[in-house]
Amino acid sequence: MRKAPQQARSREMVERLVTAGRRVLVERGYDAFSTNRVATVAGVSPGSLYQYFPDKAAILEVVIDRYWEEVADRVAASLADRIGEFGPGMVRATTDALLTALEADRELLRVVAEELPVQRNRERRAALERRVRELMTTYLAARPDSSHRPNPAVASWVVVLAIENLAMRWVLDQPEVVTRDQLLDEVLALVGGYLLA
Amino acid sequence: MRKAPQQARSREMVERLVTAGRRVLVERGYDAFSTNRVATVAGVSPGSLYQYFPDKAAILEVVIDRYWEEVADRVAASLADRIGEFGPGMVRATTDALLTALEADRELLRVVAEELPVQRNRERRAALERRVRELMTTYLAARPDSSHRPNPAVASWVVVLAIENLAMRWVLDQPEVVTRDQLLDEVLALVGGYLLA
DNA sequence: GTTGAATGCGAGCAATGACTCGCGTCACGA
DNA sequence: TCGTGACGCGAGTCATTGCTCGCATTCAAC
Secondary structure (H helix, E strand, C coil), X not given: CCCCCCCHHHHHHHHHHHHHHHHHHHHHCHHHCCHHHHHHXXXXXXXXXXXXXXXXXXXXXXXXXXXXXXXXXXXXXXHHHCCCCCCHHHHHHHHHHHHHHHHXXXXXXXXXXXXXXXXXXXXXXXXXXXXXXXXXXXXXXXXXXXCCCCCHHHXXXXXXXXXXXXXXXXXXXXXXXXXXXXXXXXXHHHHHHHHCC | CCCCCCCHHHHHHHHHHHHHHHHHHHHHCHHHCCHHHXXXXXXXXXXXXXXXXXXXXXXXXXXXXXXXXXXXXXXXXXXXXXCXXXXXXXXXXXXXXXXXXXXXXXXXXXXXXXXXXXXXXXXXHHXXXXXXXXXXXXXXXXXXCCCCCCCHHHHHHHHHXXXXXXXXXXXXXXXXXXXXXXXXXXXXXXXXXXXXX
């Protein structure tokens, strides 16, 4: 941010800009995401945009950050609800929460995950992954039979990446062969069999 | 292709252009991939480029297609070597082949997988996935105990997507916690436990 | 050697888009 | 009421880039 909006009027404008950015991204795609267009859609002049955002990437970043924060919050909320209650139920609930979060705005997910250069998401997605991974690692390490083969750190890395991709592709591709419930069952079978190996 | 190069001279030029495209992509990134720059690096004029490629996307497509074809060929070769010999050994060998293929040009993989809009890869990657998935489905369906829970079609979908992401992220992120051999072991444990559940 | 097609060149067009700047307007404290 | 700084505007600048076109050069068949 180039400078912080002070009056209510300008704060509202920044809001309108971010919302417009999201809209442009969803409705017109990443290629059409130009500062001029975002400003126009927001009903604001290009010059005003640059009073609060240093460059084009800055608005995009805010839009993306907000999206992943939304997703992360939903997953975190589900995780927080079941603190202590680890085990299969938790895996299922977390995956379910992730699915729900991704389904909430499939259009934006499509743009963010498939049209945008992944690099732009890196940071945020990595943060989400790390969060879940660390939680899982500590749980695994605290298990009674923790000396077992799947090293906790490695196991969480594997499980988180596997589930992440399955959830994302399922939401984006909507494969006919597998229903939502089925997906949850399969995920459970996959990680269940693995962690107890 | 706008028209097919007939003389050796022009065929060579097309080659130089594609190679230059790959170089620009790797060394300067996707943002710098402009027709003029590709032509310059190839030591060719922009006009000549447009004699054989209808537009910018066309060269990019050739570069990307060649890359994924390379990967697919390596995986397919490994698969062909072990036809009939299904089971854990095959999973390990295939994953190994995929890893090797992805490691062969990590720089290009980074650009192709992280800088490029995923959409551009869709087709080719989907083709590779489908190929492996179908092979696996037929194997699973032919198993003696094929009436078991993991439905063949679903199971291959799950396994292929999980392995794909693990392999790709491992090559790109090179996580310290997990070595190459370890990765192979984990993948085996993951799908082994799942398929026999 | 001549000729016509294939090839290659590169200046330049047209469009786009990120970003600026000078000017007018508005809100708020004095 | 008035002055000052925050706010907002939008025409315009500058650089880039995808792509074309008219001309020069080379190749191969006769």
